[in-house]
Amino acid sequence: MQKQIDGIVIRRINYGESHEIITILTDTAGKLGLFARGSKKSRSKLYPATKLFVDASFTFNYKEGLSLLYDAEIYDYHRRLSEDIMMMAYASYFCELLDRVIPEKEAVGHSYQLLKQLLTLLENGINPKLLRIYLEREVLGLVGIRPKLDGCVRCGGTQDIVGLSLNEGGLLCRKCYRGELLIIQDPMSLRILRAFDRVNLTTLETLDIDESFITEIQALYSALFDQYSGLLIKSRSFLEQL
Numbered sequence: 001m002q003k004q005i006d007g008i009v010i011r012r013i014n015y016g017e018s019h020e021i022i023t024i025l026t027d028t029a030g031k032l033g034l035f036a037r038g039s040k041k042s043r044s045k046l047y048p049a050t051k052l053f054v055d056a057s058f059t060f061n062y063k064e065g066l067s068l069l070y071d072a073e074i075y076d077y078h079r080r081l082s083e084d085i086m087m088m089a090y091a092s093y094f095c096e097l098l099d100r101v102i103p104e105k106e107a108v109g110h111s112y113q114l115l116k117q118l119l120t121l122l123e124n125g126i127n128p129k130l131l132r133i134y135l136e137r138e139v140l141g142l143v144g145i146r147p148k149l150d151g152c153v154r155c156g157g158t159q160d161i162v163g164l165s166l167n168e169g170g171l172l173c174r175k176c177y178r179g180e181l182l183i184i185q186d187p188m189s190l191r192i193l194r195a196f197d198r199v200n201l202t203t204l205e206t207l208d209i210d211e212s213f214i215t216e217i218q219a220l221y222s223a224l225f226d227q228y229s230g231l232l233i234k235s236r237s238f239l240e241q242l
Helices: 079-083 085-101 113-123 128-142 188-197 211-228 235-241
Strands: 001-016 020-025 031-036 055-061 067-076 150-154 161-165 170-173 183-184
Touching: 001 031, 001 085, 001 113, 020 085, 020 170, 031 170, 079 085, 079 113, 085 113, 085 128, 113 128, 128 161, 128 211, 150 211, 161 188, 183 188, 183 211, 188 211
Parallel strands: 031 067, 150 170
Antiparallel strands: 001 020, 001 055, 020 031, 055 067, 161 170, 161 183
């Protein structure tokens, strides 16, 4: 049965001398694996469609296991992402992170649109660190470990917040604080963290945040990932070296 679906190439592996298996993140079916026969040959009509970050409408012959890619109408090559090592590192991290948390053939929220917007904003010069924090925040929500930042994690109160507890998974007010280790206590950092928690991708483009605060917020989400997610993202280690 022939089907058509919009998706972004988030992973590709070689298969033999001239074939590839690609994984696309789709708008309606989560992740989907496609066998691209002969796609490594430069004359193949599939040659440009199997590159990482390509956003396209994919036509394929559906099978229970691995579907056979037949054709693709490309919307965006995202070529700049492959030409700049910093952009490529961030884009690869975005793709790998979503690859790890999105199940096969199961739609999860707005993940396709999210990646589509992130790659476009990255190409347009938006601070990649902010884009990374935004994605990690969304992924923490997808796996159910997003910290509670709209009030105290115990009583729900919004006044007299003393800091953020990693172990408790959110903010603590003075009344509920029992000596837990707080990874962020500075009032200004807490205000920025709480404000960032309400940011969407539209407003992200207009943010003007000091680099030191961005580094602090990034450290928070990295710590949450390390403690709770159990995810080992290979491209993250390379990203941290840049």
